[in-house]
Amino acid sequence: MAAMTESSGMDEATAAAPAVKPQAPANGKAGDGQVGRGRDAARPDKDARHSALTGRTVGQVRCENPFIVAENIDVFYGDNHAIKDVTLEIGRNQVVALIGPSGCGKSTFLRCLNRMNDSIDIARVTGTITLDGQDIYSRDLDPVVLRARVGMVFQKPNPFPKSIYDNVAYGPRIHGLAADRAELDEIVHVSLERAGLLKEVKDRLDEPGTGLSGGQQQRLCIARTIAVNPEVILMDEPCSALDPIATARIEDLIDELSANYAIVIVTHSMQQAARVSQRVAYFHLGTLVEVDETDRIFTNPQHKLTEDYVTGRIG
């Protein structure tokens, strides 16, 4: 019952959000990152916590040693304001999970990080995103080069209709990463190995990648991504089309990969976010509501909306 009234109240707040946005967070507490990078920004008491959708982010949007810094990102699809003033830092060797109900903008935000939104004509992105200090939306940065540095794994496994070998060799070939066949073989084998797929496919590298099972296809796509040697891997619900066993393998893989890459993963599974990530960002209706360390989000969320979502009351 409480949740019901809360969510109806929330709708009103949403409607009014653009007007209220910049001023005065709900109760004067400065949970958003503008105030400081420290962890010590005062946490509100349980009874005085944030409950409305104000457009301000509570928790810690900053992190130590940031690798990707997104500042005040707004995304419009035509007239639709899909992402509203999102600021978020992602650290090196960190797994950040983006959670939230469907249509809340987490995939859109993810696609900003490698400029995949460029291919959508009506999409417009404002704000700045820097990768290792370099503005990725600046005019002199080629999205092609950016995407080689920021790999992406999609919701549905999408191997090319080529052989397993050619799938993995695709990226190294177009980027000229291998000088000769031996080197290419090496890259392909190492990538498949790191994606945990080599054992299963090493005798049939010539067979089409589309003939693998769903979980194997997804690992093939991960192998294909890491073959280009990226610095960041974006994953858009990588396990949503997979069974629990294949999911567990991918999650283990994410764990291993986080030693070398910054990983941003969109997921609908709270358990998955809890298992694989160090930090969690909760999106709601295009607004980044709360970002914090994973433990804190799941055990002691500061925002009422976050709590409702992670406890399963909305979303």
Added chain:
Amino acid sequence: MQTTTLILLLGAMTFIAFYLGRSRSLATVGGAAKLAKLHSLPGYYGYYAAIWVLLPSLALVLLWTIVEPRVIVALIIKSLPQAEQDLSAGELNLLVNNIRNLATGDVVSGDISVLLREASVRFQELTATSRQLLVTLTLGFAVFGGAYAYRRIAPGFRARNRVEQVVSAFLIAASSIAILTTIGIVLSVLFEAIRFFREVPVTEFLFGLTWSPQTAIRADQVGSSGSFGAVPLFTGTLLITAIAMFVAVPVGLMTAIYLAEYSTPRIRAITKPILEILAGIPTVVYGFFAALTVAPFVRRAGEAIGFDVASESALAAGLVMGIMIIPLVSSLSDDAINAVPRAMRDGALALGSTRSETMLRVLLPAALPGIVGGVLLAVSRAIGETMIVVMAAGLAANLTINPLEAVTTVTVQIVTLLVGDQEFDSAKTLAAFALGLVLFVVTLGLNVIGLKVVRRYREAYD
């Protein structure tokens, strides 16, 4: 009673049967309140009754119109004196025609004899009787059919299933019309072709190097014995088709790539309709464009660089035919490229592919079966194309692969063989059917392969 009146009457009876059937069904369950007891909705009972009124009687009318004239003619002939019955088939036919014309008030050839007049009176009598019989029987069928259906209506009666059976029978009949027509065309071509092959051996037709279909009209004529080696026609067809594909495939494919991947929505919105207009231009218009504009241009251009170009060259016809086929190739290729799942494009782009790498290494290979299928369909279109080559390619059956010379194609020869007055017992005319058969077999083969390739490709992603 006129046939139209009869049909109108039947229509009215059908309407009445519908309403009677519907109200009867409601009455059997005791009003609209207890509708749920009926197996089908009341309308279905109405349709059921209407079908029983209409279909049997219409079938009878149809049968009658087919059989009646034959029966009457047979009766008339039988009533003639033995001398007339012994006439040859042609003369007897003429006589019967005269009788019929006299009876219906048409112009009669020759004198009107007593015999003719008596026969025509008999003809009129027989026709009138037949007509009366038809009306009575038809209305009887309708009434009995309706009554039968009316009596069968009961709450448990599955009227909907019966009506749906009839509907599906109609749908099957409609779809088999195209198939039956195809079979009919094939058979008619086949039989005439067999007649041709009785006069000219198959081997000479398929492998002979000289095409000169003029045959002697009089026995004492010399020099026109006819020669039916179709190889020059086949090479001419292949030459023009090859030139056409040489134009259409690269241009069409590049158009498709541009439209599918590079163009802005605005350019696409302008370009696509224009391409469709190109596809909608009648081929005869392409034909005079080829003959009056392109052929002289090709000739002048060739002469300017020192080539001897025939005024009706294979090149001119092939070029224009290629332009005609561009929309076909481009729209089928565009469909094939667009049918590649967006996930492929995203996957390639996310790996840092440029647009051209995405297109060349991922989209085109994935779309290739569809594109090949489209090209095969385009080839069969080019082989069967007639008007352009009739107007622009000429009639000379030269055995050559030089595109600057005049050649002729299978379709052109079929046209020239069958235009004008024909005698259907000469090899010259029958040759057209043999050529048609070859054309049919080749294009059918290409279409089957093309569609198969396209379908296999579609299965890969759905």
